[in-house]
Amino acid sequence: MGLRLKHLGECVRWALLAAAMGMASGPAGAAEGPFPSTYRPAPAAPVAIVGATILTGTGAEIANATLLIRDGRVEAVGRGVAVPDGYTRVDGRGKWVTPGIIDAHSHLGVYPSPGTPSHQDGNEAVAPNTAEVWAEHSVWPQDPKFRLARAGGVTTLLVLPGSANLFGGRSVTLKNVPSVTTQGMKFPGAPYGLKIACGENPKRVYGGKGRAPSTRMGNVAGYRKAWIDAADYARKWDKWENDGGNGNPPKRDLQFETLAGVLKGEILVQNHCYRADEMAVMIDIAREFGFRISAFHHANEAYKIAPLLARENICVATWANSWGAKMESLDGIEENAPMIDAAGGCAIIHSDDGLLIQRLNQEAGIAMAAANHAGLSVSRGRAIRWITANPAKALGIADRVGTLEPGKMADVVLWSADPFSVYALAERVWIDGVSMWDRGDPRYRAPSDFLLGQPGQEFPR
Amino acid sequence: MIRLGVLLLALAATAPAAAETIAITGGRIVTMGPAGEIASGTLLIRDGRIAAVGADVAVPPDATRIDASGKVVTPGLVAAGTALGLIEVRMVAATDDRGTHKRDLSAAFDAGYGLNPDSLLVPVARLGGITRAIATPAYDDAPGRELLFAGQAAAVALAGRPMLMRRGVAMVLEMGEGGAERAGGARGAELVMLRALFAEVRDYKMRRTAYDRGETRDYTLSRADMEALIPVIEGRMPLLVTVNRASDIRDALAMARGEGVKLILEGVAEGWRIAGEIAAANVPVLVTPIENTPASFEALGATLANARRLADAGVLVAIEGNGNHREREMRYNAGNAVANGLDWRAGLAAITINPARIFGLADRVGSLEAGKDGDVVVWDGDPLDTLTRPVAVLIRGERQPMTSRATELRDRYLPAILAPIEGETP
Known part of the structure; x- marks a missing residue:
């Protein structure tokens, strides 16, 4: 710590606070189970980005600032921070620095490119409750879109199962690093998520097969029955443990294990839910069974219940532009995220798409511009949180990523221009302090194994 | 004769409803036509059509003015x-x-x-x-x-x-x-x-x-x-x-x-x-x-x-x-x-x-040229940028409402967020 403090200079006040936060241990449920992460950042020389405008992710915009990265962590950030000897200097003058972009809703790897039938691994659409499946077992690390998302500044992403089922399965949080195995991408210690879907998709998929659920009330009956069964399962395990763990334990059940993990607060609920009235019902279900919803995803109508969502401390992951494909998304508006933010809530811009994930910064810019046009007053410092600090919160990793505070993982993007502009390009990306993208260096354009030797790879994507 | 009648009918059907003169003044006009880009110019629309575009276009006294100073004017x-x-x-x-x-x-x-x-x-x-x-x-x-x-x-x-x-x-x-x-x-x-x-x-x-x-x-x-x-x-x-x-x-x-x-x-x-x-x-x-x-x-x-x-x-x-x-x-x-x-x-x-x-x-x-339909957009900045919004849209010489069902929904729910009433259930 002492060594770090030496370089702090005129650092803003929160930096000191945050250093302590970075030392904090992970949340409950972060312990590695089966399929543990094998991701270990490579050693990297310390880096100093000098002279850039830095959006810290805490709300601050600091002009002409310096960011120090050392041992994979943010070491210092602020104006007038001295650059010690031995640091690789990166000229940031005229450029912008932000925390690495975090996509709270992605299907990269589970719906990879090319989209062949052999690759459709995102929806186990054979039963309305498939809480037992884990998205990480469908992820194809050779999906070329991981590299494209990296070039868009995305350093962490939540990969979810699809929304065909009431309970789609476990999501997985990945660091966007090249890897042959999915374990090599897993965010160490990140809590798991459970994908739940409201509304049209489950009732269409199963109603269309002549089975439950075929209505929204059928959806809700399906959720409640599952939670009743899961609570029963959890009680059996609690009893066995309270009895000293003697005798045969209850038989493990993968589906109930995941649901019980939610009831224990170890697995975070990521809930696909468009309509305001349905979100309110889901909040009541969570209350009935004693769990929390981490975020509503898509949530085109969240702005209608923004104060409620803020009070309940539930994040809203949404878009600026997508609306109208379904009845439940007909009321989508550009200002959804900024209105959640204005109500004091946790607003997130997510992608759910292999193209949009490459320009979440622009989508946030569109929402910001629309809000300011409508009379709200949203600063860049505030808006960057929609794609950094707030998704980190929804994913349960806000103590490690999402802001540029000393002690945090050094996931950093250097942008060629105002990051909310259509003209901003991610020039450099660091993940855990390791250079993972350099727009000017062809080595970083190395395609995934799938694209190697394929036609038309001679120009940058 | 019959052919002429059909032609006249067709013209009547497509004639712009606006019998109005509109002058968009002071903007940077990117015409995409022979006039190129005009750093600060005037675009005149009469009866739904573009009547003139240029740096020195006289504005008739009866014209409705749209001030585009500091703004960018492009074709629709x-x-x-x-x-x-x-x-x-x-x-x-x-x-x-x-x-x-x-x-x-x-x-x-x-x-x-x-x-x-x-x-x-x-x-x-x-x-x-x-x-x-x-x-x-x-x-x-x-x-x-x-x-x-x-x-x-x-x-x-x-x-x-x-x-x-x-x-x-x-x-x-x-x-x-x-x-x-x-x-x-x-x-x-x-x-x-x-x-x-x-x-x-x-x-x-x-x-x-x-x-x-x-x-x-x-x-x-x-x-x-x-x-x-x-x-x-x-x-x-x-x-x-x-x-x-x-x-x-x-x-x-x-x-x-x-x-x-x-x-x-x-x-x-x-x-x-x-x-x-x-x-x-x-x-x-x-x-x-x-x-x-x-x-x-x-x-x-x-x-x-x-x-x-x-x-x-x-x-x-x-x-x-x-x-x-x-x-x-x-x-x-x-x-x-x-x-x-x-x-x-x-x-x-x-x-x-x-x-x-x-x-x-x-x-x-497709371009701002005399004789073409009065399709014009006034932007508060670079029309290709995410940070820019249109501030006026004209089609066939008629100024369009800058609203949609989405903006109406926004305006319905925004007040409750800007000034929450204590104790009110959203």
Whole structure:
């Protein structure tokens, strides 16, 4: 710590606070189970980005600032921070620095490119409750879109199962690093998520097969029955443990294990839910069974219940532009995220798409511009949180990523221009302090194994 | 005499409703026409048409002024490849008029009928600066995939009457993977089938009277479909071919050359690889520059540099939006092409004058020139940037409301957020 403090200079006040936060241990449920992460950042020389405008992710915009990265962590950030000897200097003058972009809703790897039938691994659409499946077992690390998302500044992403089922399965949080195995991408210690879907998709998929659920009330009956069964399962395990763990334990059940993990607060609920009235019902279900919803995803109508969502401390992951494909998304508006933010809530811009994930910064810019046009007053410092600090919160990793505070993982993007502009390009990306993208260096354009030797790879994507 | 009467009626039907003079003053006018860019100029609109544009245009005393000082004035954007006027909610089949699955009506399907000017999508697109669009048919033949042609596209105006601007501006056909599937699963079958169909249409064209008497052989297509294809084989109506793989683009170019068909290429993910050939064939393209993923085996070479490389080779490039409800993103797509090397003016041309030229509408829209329709957008900054919004949109000389159902929803719920009342349940 002492060594770090030496370089702090005129650092803003929160930096000191945050250093302590970075030392904090992970949340409950972060312990590695089966399929543990094998991701270990490579050693990297310390880096100093000098002279850039830095959006810290805490709300601050600091002009002409310096960011120090050392041992994979943010070491210092602020104006007038001295650059010690031995640091690789990166000229940031005229450029912008932000925390690495975090996509709270992605299907990269589970719906990879090319989209062949052999690759459709995102929806186990054979039963309305498939809480037992884990998205990480469908992820194809050779999906070329991981590299494209990296070039868009995305350093962490939540990969979810699809929304065909009431309970789609476990999501997985990945660091966007090249890897042959999915374990090599897993965010160490990140809590798991459970994908739940409201509304049209489950009732269409199963109603269309002549089975439950075929209505929204059928959806809700399906959720409640599952939670009743899961609570029963959890009680059996609690009893066995309270009895000293003697005798045969209850038989493990993968589906109930995941649901019980939610009831224990170890697995975070990521809930696909468009309509305001349905979100309110889901909040009541969570209350009935004693769990929390981490975020509503898509949530085109969240702005209608923004104060409620803020009070309940539930994040809203949404878009600026997508609306109208379904009845439940007909009321989508550009200002959804900024209105959640204005109500004091946790607003997130997510992608759910292999193209949009490459320009979440622009989508946030569109929402910001629309809000300011409508009379709200949203600063860049505030808006960057929609794609950094707030998704980190929804994913349960806000103590490690999402802001540029000393002690945090050094996931950093250097942008060629105002990051909310259509003209901003991610020039450099660091993940855990390791250079993972350099727009000017062809080595970083190395395609995934799938694209190697394929036609038309001679120009940058 | 009769012909003149019809002409007069047609003129009356399309005459702008606005009998008003509007002067847009003080803005940086990017005309996309012969006047080029005017650092600070005036645009005069009279009776729905552009009367004058320039640095020294006198403003008549009766003119309604729109102050564009510090702002950017461009032609209304022209959106190719849209579903505007044809769709309301994609998952509600009754509101989706983009296509038919009736087997004996493919080429004859006409997007110019059944247009809905009251669609909720129209004001949203207008707020993205779009004033004209190509309502484009989409295939509705899955899973059988038996239709070769999706039908005929129509040019539409996003305000004023009638919505239909020009019928039959292109015949829509998918080639490559989708086309192969429609022909039974192989590209070779598709190309053979296409040539056989065109031969039948030529044959039919010479024997119409005999056909009506039942004295010809059986044709594969219905009478309506063959009638619809006559302008195509005569080179009067362009064939709009969606195609992506470099070799498929070559096949499309060769087919068009052999059949004497006028071509517009759409998609063209790998177009950059044979940009010179496309330019040499004088074939325009419609591209979505952000589509850079190898989404299928026919798009392995997709790249953000596609639009730039095509334009550099001399291809006439138009840039599309993101489909259906997301057409307003068209200008950002152009911006992304510029961020990846396309010249800024070429980027703006790709969403104004180029699509107007490609679909034969440049006599009316696409640039700010005296005599053209008064389609104008005033922006609070660079029209291609995410941080910019339009502040005024005029179509056929009429100022459009800067509202949509979405802004009404916003305004309904915003007060509760800005000034929450203690104890009130949201």
